[in-house]
Amino acid sequence: MSRKTRKKRPAKKKVEVVEEEEETGEESPSLFSPSTLIRLLFRPKVLLVLAVTVTGLFFFQKVKQQIPDLSQRxxxxxxxxxxxxxxxxxxxxxxxxxxxxxxxxxxxxxxxxxxxxxxxxxxxxxxxxxxxxxxxxxxxxxxxxxxxxxRKPAAMVELKQGLFPVDNAGVLLPPEDFSVSDARRFPIITGVSSIPDGPAGTSWGDLSVTGAAQLAEVLGPHWKELDIVSIEAPPRVTADVTLDDLIYRLITAGGSEIVWGRSPKSQRRGELRVDQKIGKLEKYYRDYGGFDRPHGPYEIDIRHWQEISRRPLKQQSSQRTLMRR
Structure with missing residues (x-):
């Protein structure tokens, strides 16, 4: 019998332990429960801070209304x-x-x-x-x-409607800000079949105009001394044409056509630099006394690395370029 009582005592302890665990396993109140928040808020220090804040905001609005509006002074x-x-x-x-x-x-x-x-x-x-x-x-x-x-005006685009100023990026400038005498001081771009896409201050919307305006900017300082009268922009035959596909010509006072090549910002390999082409133009002009002598007008191609090729233009071509001027 003594053995049986020994076995029962541990069982009681186990029950007691379980009961204690059940008691201690009760959930403690959450920090964000209503009762906890009420106890936290209704402490003297918290109430004092809230009272000062509300009072300060109230008086700030009152004072703000009394301060004069200095922006109107x-x-x-x-x-x-x-x-x-x-x-x-x-x-x-x-x-x-x-x-x-x-x-x-x-x-x-x-x-x-x-x-x-x-x-x-x-x-x-x-x-x-x-x-x-x-x-x-x-x-x-x-x-x-x-x-x-x-923006700086670079050239005038010649259309049937008149002359339209553009900057070196082909952005249209206000035509009404230029007199007839002003317009004559800038290079003329011919051969353009498009019209501006938008009002002044927006791009013309035609790559051939953009490239011609870039060319006009670099040729501006040499324009008069070389007797150039216009830049002939190539026609755009397809919508996917890039600047590298467009070949420009310069028209001289005597009707000669100088094959310049691509725009100054072309990335095409093998294209001469702008300073190299201008150097060729100046040398030719010095050597022959002009681009139309001795028996011009000519087609003059300066795109080659070494030589400059020249061939006479037909009479009808000469008349066409002279009429364009």
């Missing part, structure tokens, strides 16, 4: 037309460009230097103008200084 405002452009616009940019920007973007006559959105408003207004290639910076000092990179 005269000493913090400037006339919009007195914006300072850095550097000063080149001579070919209209002198009233600031007035044009104000009118186009409907800017107010006066602006406040305390306006936090003023810099973005001014930058956006100038960037939309067709003469502006890029707004570099806008700074507020005692006025507003706007640093701008302006």
């Amino acid at each position: 005269e000493e913090y405002q400037i006339e919009t037309k007195e914006l300072s452009l850095q550097p000063a616009p080149p001579h070919y940019v209209p002198i009233d460009i600031v007035d044009q920007v104000i009118k186009r973007s409907k800017l107010p006559a006066r602006v406040s230097l305390l306006d936090q959105g003023l810099v973005l408003k001014i930058a956006d207004a100038f960037q939309k103008h067709p003469w502006v290639e890029k707004v570099i910076s806008v700074r507020k000092t005692n006025t507003v200084e706007v640093e701008i990179l302006f």
Whole structure:
């Protein structure tokens, strides 16, 4: 019997242990339970902080309403037309460009230097103008200084409707900003069958115009001394044509046609550099006294690495080029 009692005692302990485990296994209250949050919030220190915060916000709104709006004070405002452009616009940019920007973007006559959105408003207004290639910076000092990179006219595209100015990237510039005498100072691009895709300030949308404008830019300083009158752009026969596929010609005052080759930014292997081609033109002009002597007009091909080839043009071709001038 003593053995039996010994066996039963451990069993009781096991039951007791199980019961204790069941008791200790009860879930403790969660940190985010309503009861816990209420106990945390209704502590004296927490209530004091909340009271101070709410009171501060209330009085801040009241004080803010009492502070005068300094942005409307005269000493913090400037006339919009007195914006300072850095550097000063080149001579070919209209002198009233600031007035044009104000009118186009409907800017107010006066602006406040305390306006936090003023810099973005001014930058956006100038960037939309067709003469502006890029707004570099806008700074507020005692006025507003706007640093701008302006587009530069490179050539005039000749169409039946008249002459259309473009920059060296083939972006259309405002035709109304050029007089007849202004237009004559720039290289002329002929042979273009397309019309601009959009208004002034947007790309013409024709690669042949883009390449011709690039060529006009590099030839600009040599234009008059070489007696060149126009750049003949090649026709675009397919939509997938690239700049490397387009061959340009220069038309001289006497009707000769100089086969220049591809645009200055062509990546085609074997194409002579721009300075090499200009060197050939200058040497030919010195040696013969012009591109049309002695019995021109000629077709002159300067694309070869060593020699310059020349052949007489037919009379009808000569008449055609002379009429184009």
